[in-house]
Amino acid sequence: MSAGSQQIVPATKPGPLAPRLGAWDLPVISFIDVWKRFPAADGSLLEVLRGVSFDVPAGEIIAIVGPSGSGKSTLLNLAAGLIFPERGIVQVLGEETHGPVDWGRVGYMFQDDRLLPWRVALHNVALALEAGRMPAAERRERARAVLALVGLDEFADAYPHQLSGGMRSRVALARSLVGEPDLLLMDEPFSRLDALTRGTMHRELLLIHELRGMSILFITHDVEEAVMLADSIVLLSARPGRVREKIAVPLPQPRIGTGEAVDLIAHLRALLEESSEEIVK
Ligand code: ADP
Ligand code: MG
DSSP, rough: OOOOOOOOOOOOOOOSSSOOOTTTTOOOOEEEEEEEEEEEETTTEEEEEEEEEEEEEEOOOEEEOOOOOOSSHHHHHHHSSSSSSSSEEEEEETTTOSOOOOTTTTTESSOOOOOHHHHHHHHHHHHHTTTSSSOHHHHHHOOOOOOOOTOOGGGGTGGGGSOOHHHHHHHHHHHHHTTSSSSSESSSTTSSSOOOHHHHHHHHHHHHHHHOOOEEEEEOHHHHHHHHHHHEEEOOSSSBEEEEEEEEEOOOOTTTTTTHHHHHHHHHHHHHHHHOOOOOO
């Protein structure tokens, strides 16, 4: 775990499709003894996270799995610098968060795709670059390249309502990638897709990760998804969320249908069920 004394030195910025592995040596995110409560409707405080510590090592894919309400989205919002811990430290890309992270370096993919219905795919993707000073022509060019990366080059001019669920998900993924992030935060990104499309998205995400080497922190309540994608899985207890287990998944890809993956899925499912039933006073 990094304590903040060391400085992360970014490598020379590579081009859009260049590999990024090795750009960082230290964890891209460190949650260090993070506690968080929210005001509840009755005026009391709802304890959501209790003493959570874990790292997202550079270039790795980390999954957070936990019962509903265990603080998974809260952890992602902490990592995005949208909220702050009451106690403890959240370090992102070498710095403690004090405000929203640099969206030029961090991509965020929400549970719903949040596409603007009045914009075609290309302009939904380019939207992520509009806050910067990049000329419009370059924004379009980059958006086009990333749409090609997710296999949607022919749908650049389609409106969201003209796209299938899987395609919309790809547009949302393209939008979170167009800024060439070092870190991708994903909140149950594929939970609304059917199983077949979800499997396709998993393969594509792994390919893009191999190509780009960005670090990924994603949330899922689907333990199979966690086992298919992650280098390590952080299992949270029921609220207040505490780290119940950290499980390394040193299995080669593709994992689908392999004995080890099937066993690990069963093991995690049992742990998650235990966590969900746990009553905390
Ligand atoms: P998860 O993603 O694991 O389902 P969340 O992190 O979204 O859980 O929420 C955990 C708990 O904290 C929930 O009970 C939720 O209602 C509450 N909560 C989350 N954000 C806020 C907020 N901004 N204000 C008040 N309560 C919140
Ligand atoms: Mg959530």
